[in-house]
Amino acid sequence: MEPRRIDEHTWELPIGYVEGMRVPGRIYASDKLFDRAREDRAIEQVANVATLPGIIGYSLAMPDIHWGYGFPIGGVAATDVDAGGVVSPGGVGFDIGCGVRLLRSEVSWQTEGRERIRDLVAELGKRVPRGVGGGGYMRLSRDELDRVLRDGLGFTLGRGIGWDADAELTEDRGRLPHPDPEAVSERAKARGAPQLGSLGAGNHFLEVQVVDEVRDAAAAEVMGLFEGQVCVMIHSGSRGIGHQSCQDALRTIDRLMPSLGYRLPDRQLACVPVDHPEARSYLGAMDAAGNFARANRHVLSHVARECFAAVFGRSARDLGLEVVYDVAHNLAKFEEHTIDGRTRRLCVHRKGATRALGPGHPELPERYRDIGQPVIIPGSMGSASFVLTGRAEAEALAFASTCHGAGRQMSRTQAKKKMRGEDLKAELERQGIVLARSQWKLLSEEAPYAYKDASEVVETCEAVGLSSVVARLRPVGVVKG
Amino acid sequence: MRGSFEVLEHTADIGLRLTGPDLAAILEQATVGLATIVGVWRPGDGEPRALSVHSEDPGALLVDWLDQVLYLHDAEGLALTGVEVAEALPDRAHGTVHVAPLGDGDIEGIQVKAITYHRLIVERTEHGWRAEVYLDV
Incomplete structure (x- = not known):
């Protein structure tokens, strides 16, 4: 059975593409992106997800679709809570709540940023905790950790970290609705x-x-973005707490699978009805880990603000280092969507996909009510990142979702063979990108050439109607683990 | 040490292909393979830590064992210096992993977040056992 082309950027996998599909698959992609997804067999994973009990509409893939574990990266699947719909921890992934935060500033690259960039990156390099197994800026007692899991940004703001306005500009105002710290294991x-x-x-x-191109001047103005402006982008997640919470849930649900009688094509798709006690436990742990992820990006922005203040000799408030938005791309959420004229309560899994609410949506912060939700798309080290806005059409097309990035196109070993870390550093410096101290031997594993270009992905999202491009940002300083 | 491991790599995937005369050798090789990928395999003396797992089948046994090994590194910041699996049956295993403090300095390795069930294989062959397991990185 072959995929069917619906229009220029829409492809359908009919029921029967793999055994047990309950709904068709639908992939939004250009010819080039679709061919890549076919080559790496990610479209088969879209079909596999269509076998989940209670799935509704389509098993969807955004234009950045690529091979994942169980679910494809770029996958969106909604299950009907009132019709036996399931939750699948693999449909969220191990890095629960991973996402991106963008801070804007009043600093101009031309007049001030360019001359301070080396000092700024050196300061960030000294102060931003990172790397394999590294500890963080804050070490928490067990009671404090439970408060982070329960309150998200509420805890960090209560400790004087960050600004109250940051919460308003974070998805769900910085706190997911049903966290259960008791459901998070001691491990x-x-x-x-x-x-x-x-x-x-x-x-x-x-x-x-640096904002190097504004394509939607009106939306950019609302977000406080302008060409030549220095910004800070933070891409991180829930660290070990999310990884272990997903691992724990997969183990528990994998053990339940024989009793549930589901036949699924991949063990990593293990799932359980949303109203099952183990689903409630997972969802409580997931919201708790999601709160940790938001608090984590929030604390990292505090460190960035301190570094800016030290280097520019003015307070972060004087520098205008405000949050534009903070949004996750690995999460499952309960949302209401209208399908066939009926409003249903759905469990929407987004694995490597971003919620993208269109203009007028009641959950949007007041500031963004007229333009739609900001969507932050991180590029790879050394390549452009993007700011988008959600469009109203995304609701019907993809349960109000869009892409999250680009994804690898080369293995780590291939990338390392192509260029040594020290040479890559020199090459990036020639392009005007300053790197903080890093593990040079491993640097080239994350080289820009190892990742696909996000431009084609965001432009395809725009052509489909999922989101619109507001601005493109180019990196001038990189801090990586 | 009996058996062998090979790192499997394809675009975004990292995994381990393991062979050994018995299930115990598979778990030992998996331990060394995981610690090597993470960059914390430092063979030598170390403090013994007992590990014990009970699982539904050999695939889950491998995932559960590696989850415990990863935890020792990630939660406690330890390097792995040795491993002996005393007994491994299809649904349970116990043994000892030796650990040492990591000390200062960078770790030259890949951050492994978790152990997946994706395309998980653990099976008997004519010559012993073989396994494949993928890691989320």
Whole structure:
């Protein structure tokens, strides 16, 4: 059975593409992106997700679709809570609540940023905790950790970290609605307690960026963005606490699978009805880990503000280092969507996909009510990142979702063979990108050429109607684990 | 040490292919392979830590064992210096992992977040056992 082309950017996998599909698959992609997804067999994973009990509409993939574990990265799947719908921890992934925060500033690259960038990156390099197994900016007692899991930004703001306005500009106002710290295992807490305010490693980063193109002047103005402006982008997640919470849930639910009688094509898709006690436990732990992820990015922005203040000799408030938005791209949420004229309560899994609410949505902060939700798309080290806005059409097309990034196109070994870390550093410096101290031997694993270009992904999202491009940002300083 | 491991790599995937005369050798090789990928395999003397797992089947046994090994590194900041699996049956295993403080300095390795069930294989062959397991990185 072959995928069917619906229109220029829409492809359908009919029921029967793999055995047991309950709904068709639908992939939004350009020819080039679709061919890549076909080559790496990610479209088969879209079909596999369509076998989940209670799935409704389509098993969806955003234009950045690529091979994942169980779910494809870029996958969106909604299950009907009132019709036996399931939650699948693999549909959220191990880095629960991973996402991106963008800070804007009043600093102009031309007049001030350019001459201070080396000092700024050196300061960030000294102070931003990162790397494999690294501890964080804050070490928490067990009681404090439970408060982070319960309150998200509420805890950090209560400790005087960050500004009250930051919460308003964070998805769900910085706190997911149903966290249950008791559902988070002691092992997960032990992994997470030392890590609040740390980047981690891999593709996570803190970058100093410059807005180099504004494509939607009106939306950019609302967000406080302008060409030539220095910004900070932070890409990180829930660190060990999310990783272990997902691992724990997968183990429990994997053991339940024989009793549930589901036949699924991949063990990593293990799932349980949303109203099952183990689902409630997982969802409580997931919201708690999601709160940790938000607090983690919040603490990292506090560190960035301190570094800016030290280097520019003015307070972070004087520098205008305000949050534009903070949004996750690995999460499952209960949302209401209208399908066939009926409003239903759905459990929407987004794994490597971003919620993208259109203009007028009641959950939007007042500031963004007229333009839609900001969506932050991180590029890879050394390549452009983007700011988008959600569009109203995304509601019907993809349960109000859009892409999250680009994804790898080269293995780590291939990337390392292509260029030594020291040479890559020199090459990036020639392009005007300053790197903080890093593990040079491993640097080239994360080279820009190892990742696909996010431009084609965001432009495809725009062509489909999922989101619109507001601005492109280029990196000028990179801090990575 | 009996058996062998090979790091599997394809675009975004990192995994381990393991062979050994018995299930105990598979778990030992998996331990060394994981610690090597993370960059914390430092063979030598170390403090013994007892590990014990009970699982539903050999695949889950491998995932559960590696989850415990990863936890020792990630939660306690330890390097791994040795491993002996005393007994491994299809649904349970126990043994000892030796650990030492990591000390100062960078770790030259890949951050492993968790152990997946994706394309998990643990099976008997004509010559012993073989396994494949993928890691979330």
